[in-house]
Structures are given as structure tokens and as C-alpha cells.
Amino acid sequence: MPGSSGHIFYRLKYCYFLHVKKSYFAFVVVFAVLLLLPFTVQTVADLRGEKRFVSLDIFKDVVYTPFVRESKMTAGAMRLDSAWRAARESIAGGTETADALEPVIGALSDLEAVALTVNAYAQLDTAEACYRLLKQADTLLASLEDEPENFKAADSTLKAVVAEFGHFSLVRAFLAVKHYGVWTSRYLRAFEKKVEDENALVLAVRPRYQLAVWNIFNDPGEKVVLGAGGGRWLFYRQDVEFLVQPSPLDIRSAKLDNPVKAIEKFRDQLKAKGVELLVVITPGKPSIYPERLTGSAQFLNGTTAAGHGKAILDSLARLGLNTVDLYTPLLAAKADDAKLGPLYLNDDTHWTPRGAELAAGVIAGKVREMADAGVVDIGEESMTYVASDSVADRMGDIGEMSGLNKFNVFKVQRVTGHVVSQQEVTERAQTPDSSETPVDSLADSVAVQETVAYDTVRTPFKDDFRKAKILILGDSFSRIYQTDSPVNAGWIAHFAKDMGRPVASIVSDGGASTLVREKLARKAGVLKGKKLLIWEFVERDLRFGAEGWKEVSF
Numbered sequence: 001m002p003g004s005s006g007h008i009f010y011r012l013k014y015c016y017f018l019h020v021k022k023s024y025f026a027f028v029v030v031f032a033v034l035l036l037l038p039f040t041v042q043t044v045a046d047l048r049g050e051k052r053f054v055s056l057d058i059f060k061d062v063v064y065t066p067f068v069r070e071s072k073m074t075a076g077a078m079r080l081d082s083a084w085r086a087a088r089e090s091i092a093g094g095t096e097t098a099d100a101l102e103p104v105i106g107a108l109s110d111l112e113a114v115a116l117t118v119n120a121y122a123q124l125d126t127a128e129a130c131y132r133l134l135k136q137a138d139t140l141l142a143s144l145e146d147e148p149e150n151f152k153a154a155d156s157t158l159k160a161v162v163a164e165f166g167h168f169s170l171v172r173a174f175l176a177v178k179h180y181g182v183w184t185s186r187y188l189r190a191f192e193k194k195v196e197d198e199n200a201l202v203l204a205v206r207p208r209y210q211l212a213v214w215n216i217f218n219d220p221g222e223k224v225v226l227g228a229g230g231g232r233w234l235f236y237r238q239d240v241e242f243l244v245q246p247s248p249l250d251i252r253s254a255k256l257d258n259p260v261k262a263i264e265k266f267r268d269q270l271k272a273k274g275v276e277l278l279v280v281i282t283p284g285k286p287s288i289y290p291e292r293l294t295g296s297a298q299f300l301n302g303t304t305a306a307g308h309g310k311a312i313l314d315s316l317a318r319l320g321l322n323t324v325d326l327y328t329p330l331l332a333a334k335a336d337d338a339k340l341g342p343l344y345l346n347d348d349t350h351w352t353p354r355g356a357e358l359a360a361g362v363i364a365g366k367v368r369e370m371a372d373a374g375v376v377d378i379g380e381e382s383m384t385y386v387a388s389d390s391v392a393d394r395m396g397d398i399g400e401m402s403g404l405n406k407f408n409v410f411k412v413q414r415v416t417g418h419v420v421s422q423q424e425v426t427e428r429a430q431t432p433d434s435s436e437t438p439v440d441s442l443a444d445s446v447a448v449q450e451t452v453a454y455d456t457v458r459t460p461f462k463d464d465f466r467k468a469k470i471l472i473l474g475d476s477f478s479r480i481y482q483t484d485s486p487v488n489a490g491w492i493a494h495f496a497k498d499m500g501r502p503v504a505s506i507v508s509d510g511g512a513s514t515l516v517r518e519k520l521a522r523k524a525g526v527l528k529g530k531k532l533l534i535w536e537f538v539e540r541d542l543r544f545g546a547e548g549w550k551e552v553s554f
């Protein structure tokens with residue numbers, strides 16, 4: 001019957017759509033649970049733990065943080081004003097400038113910490129006038145001890161700082177929300193990274209996932225490249241990407257800061273202060289050991305294809321800058337690896353003590369060459385240094401980046417460094433006890449009086465900002481073995497030993513392109529008495545340097 005068949009068809013259609021809707025509904029529910037699971041787990045973890053409730057950061061940074069920041073900046077500016085007034089009176093009364101300025105520097109540092117941190121995820125843009133004003137005040141204060149003629153400029157700048165931050169501004173609070181709030185990409189990127197790095201579910205699952213990927217695919221992680229050569233070497237991905245991507249000077253890299261222009265500008269700034277610049281570009285591990293990366297035997301003879309770092313170094317030399325070539329001697333030294341050990345660490349971005357000491361010798365040779373040519377006056381040798389063996393265990397930084405070290409996948413590498421100490425030998429007259437040493441004649445008496453003993457005292461190597469004519473700016477290649485284990489065994493200490501002269505250094509891990517120059521600008525007084533500045537940075541910073549290659553004012 002037509003009516004019956006139509007009714008049955010309708011029922012079947014209804015049941016089908018009901019089944020589809022139920023399936024769709026089930027899919028939506030499962031998807032929603034999966035989507036909310038990380039947030040839910042993190043919320044529970046926040047409520048049960050001692051950390052702040054990250055999930056509420058967005059709300060706080062809109063309705064609470066900007067106004068608290070304004071109050072803190074106002075209070076900080078008032079403290080700065082009071083400290084500066086007291087310092088001026090103390091200096092006028094004869095107090096040492098450094099002692100009088102200590103509270104002022106502390107108050108300015110506290111104000112900077114508040115003003116530069118706009119909210120939980122955004123820092124004040126370096127292009128902001130407020131940022132430049134604070135940094136100018138910082139620089140002038142640091143210079144007053146050695147350059148008292150800057151007193152008037154420091155006074156007017158600090159007064160401008162107090163005038164800018166010494167009052168509560170609703171307009172500034174709203175602008176902070178507008179330009180640095182949750183609707184900006186800088187905030188959302190930082191928030192997303194924070195959630196990803198701290199999420200309890202991610203922290204619980206990710207290590208096991210990474211271990212599984214390593215065991216199945218031999219993949220050490222997104223920041224790490226596993227070498228193809230023997231011995232299972234690890235390479236930092238940025239070191240490799242620097243070699244395979246276009247040169248920072250290539251037209252395809254037009255969006256990047258130009259490192260050559262920044263280096264030339266820095267050279268000119270130093271020359272205006274009577275200081276010569278020596279540029280040292282440190283080769284990355286894959287530039288010296290490409291065969292360990294690719295497994296290709298064509299690189300085993302101590303040569304490598306000309307990379308961007310060496311090309312830029314050569315271009316700097318053609319422009320008349322003083323440079324040190326570490327590529328050629330490091331590549332040549334590989335011939336002795338079987339006997340002396342490699343020049344770079346297996347699971348680390350950095351060189352071994354052998355590589356660091358070789359670099360120190362090459363740099364010292366260049367400095368002597370400049371001194372002999374009359375380019376720079378570094379004074380006479382005035383220090384005696386000695387070195388002694390010291391063993392240290394290194395857990396590679398690339399291995400740490402992989403996240404696999406907690407499963408003991410990569411091993412600690414033991415190295416032997418040579419710790420540098422200053423040695424002083426002094427003479428003293430030695431007169432034996434007359435009861436123990438009989439004197440039979442006048443001649444014997446004179447001989448006893450002329451006996452001389454030598455006292456040898458060794459003290460740990462240290463920077464000497466007052467006496468040194470050589471200042472070193474560097475990155476983690478300048479830090480390794482120098483301020484971490486075995487301490488005073490890095491290339492800086494060995495350079496001082498090779499030169500027989502005191503040196504001083506300012507080091508910033510991963511920040512030798514711009515951050516270390518900013519440190520120097522804030523402490524421009526350390527250039528007093530300096531004749532040579534050695535600027536060391538790893539080649540990958542030509543493209544990937546923190547904060548790029550900005551122009552820094554002194």
C-alpha cells in the first residue's frame with residue numbers, strides 16, 4: 001500500500017538522521033573534552049599548587065595590572081627623586097661618588113624593572129621614548145664616577161625621569177592595555193608559549209612522547225640535529241640553519257638588520273673614544289665539523305665550503321676592520337684530533353678546552369701583531385700567569401635542549417681544562433739563626449746576610465677593569481670554562497696568560513650582537529683607560545642574534 005510504504009520510508013529516514021545526529025553530537029562532545037582537557041588539568045594544578053593561576057592572567061592584565069603598575073612607578077619615581085637629592089648633598093659634602101650613587105642606582109633599577117615590564121607577558125618596546133629615557137639615565141649614572149663632567153646631564157635626565165613617572169596616569173594605563181594587552185600578537189604569543197611550557201598535562205606527557213619519538217625515529221627534537229657521522233654528535237639547529245639559509249647580507253634577508261653596518265658603526269663609536277676594535281667571529285660546530293653532520297668524507301681533509309660566517313669576516317677585513325680568522329686554524333687543527341681530542345664537545349654547541357685555548361693563542365697573536373704595527377698601545381707585559389690541570393664534567397646544552405637527558409639518553413662528557421692563576425714571586429732576605437749557623441769570619445757573615453728566599457703566591461685569575469687596557473665583549477663561547485666549571489680556564493683567561501697583561505670582560509650568553517653592547521653603553525665608564533676592545537660572537541648571531549643588530553648609542 002502506498003501509504004504504508006511512504007510511512008515506512010519516513011520512519012527509516014527519521015531513524016537515519018537521528019543516528020547521524022547522535023554520532024555528530026558524540027563527536028562534538030569528544031572534541032570539546034579534548035579541547036578543554038589541557039585547560040582543565042592546568043586549572044586543577046594551579047588551584048592545588050603554589051603557582052599563580054595562569055588562566056586568570058588575561059583578566060588581570062586588562063583590569064588590574066596596568067593600574068598597579070602606575071602606582072608602583074609613581075612610588076618608584078619618588079624614591080629615585082629622594083635618593084638623587086641625598087646623593088647630591090653627599091657628593092657635595094665629600095662622600096665618594098660611587099658610595100653616594102649606590103642608592104640612586106638601586107632606585108633607578110627598581111623603577112626600570114616596573115616600567116619595562118608592562119604586564120605578565122609584554123615588555124616595553126625599545127622604540128618607546130620612556131624606554132630611551134630610562135636607559136639614558138642608566139648610562140649617565142654609570143659614567144659619573146669616571147666622568148664627573150656628565151653631572152649636569154645626569155641631573156637633568158633624572159629630573160625628566162621623575163617628571164615622567166612621578167604621577168599616576170590613567171591615559172598611560174589605558175595605552176598600556178591598548179598597545180600591550182591581550183589583543184596584541186606579542187601578548188598572545190608569549191601567553192601561548194607560557195601555557196605550553198607550564199601546562200601540567202604537557203609537562204607530564206611531552207617527555208614520554210619525546211622519548212618514544214627518539215626510540216622509534218631517532219629524532220632528538222625540534223632544536224636538535226643528529227649528526228650522520230660516527231660517534232653520534234648533536235648539532236644545534238640554528239647553527240645548521242645559519243649555513244643553509246641565505247646569507248644575512250643576501251637580498252633575500254633584507255628584513256634582517258645588517259650586521260656589517262652595525263659593526264662599522266660600533267668601530268666608529270669606539271674610535272671616537274680612542275679605542276680600537278678587534279672583531280672575532282667564532283665558527284659554529286657544523287662549520288668546523290661538517291663531516292660529523294653530513295657523514296661525507298670530503299670534509300675530512302681539514303677544509304670546508306666557504307660559509308656565510310667566513311665570507312662576512314672577509315668582507316669586514318676588506319672594509320678595513322681588524323679581524324681574527326679562527327676558521328683556518330681550527331680546521332687545520334682537526335688533523336690532531338685523534339691524538340689530542342676534538343675541538344668541540346659532542347653534545348654541546350661549544351668548543352672543548354683545547355678549542356678555547358687554541359682560539360686564545362690565535363687572538364693573542366693578532367693583538368701582538370697590531371701592537372707591533374703601532375695600531376694599538378697595550379702597554380708592557382706586567383703579569384705572570386700559570387695554568388694547572390683541572391677535570392670537569394660537562395652535560396651538553398644541546399642534549400638538554402632535546403629534553404632526553406632526564407632519561408639518560410646522552411652522557412656527561414669529561415674534559416680536562418687548564419685553570420689560570422696569577423703568580424707573584426717576591427724576594428725576601430733570609431738570615432739564618434746564628435745559633436744554628438755558626439759564623440767564623442766576616443766573609444761568612446756577609447754571605448749569610450746576602451742569602452735570598454723567594455715567596456711564590458698564586459691567586460685566581462680575575463677581571464681587572466682599572467688596570468686593563470684590553471676589554472673583551474663576548475657570548476657563551478667566552479663564558480664556557482671561564483665562569484663555569486672548571487672556572488678561569490676559558491679563552492679569556494688563557495688570552496691574558498698569553499699576553500702577560502690584565503684584561504676585563506663583559507659577557508652575555510646569546511646576546512653578543514646587541515645585548516652586550518647595551519650592557520657596555522650602560523657602563524660606558526669601563527672604557528676609561530682602554531685601548532683595545534675585542535668583540536667575540538658566534539657566527540649564527542649574524543642571523544639569529546638576540547635583539548638583532550640594533551644601533552646602540554653611547
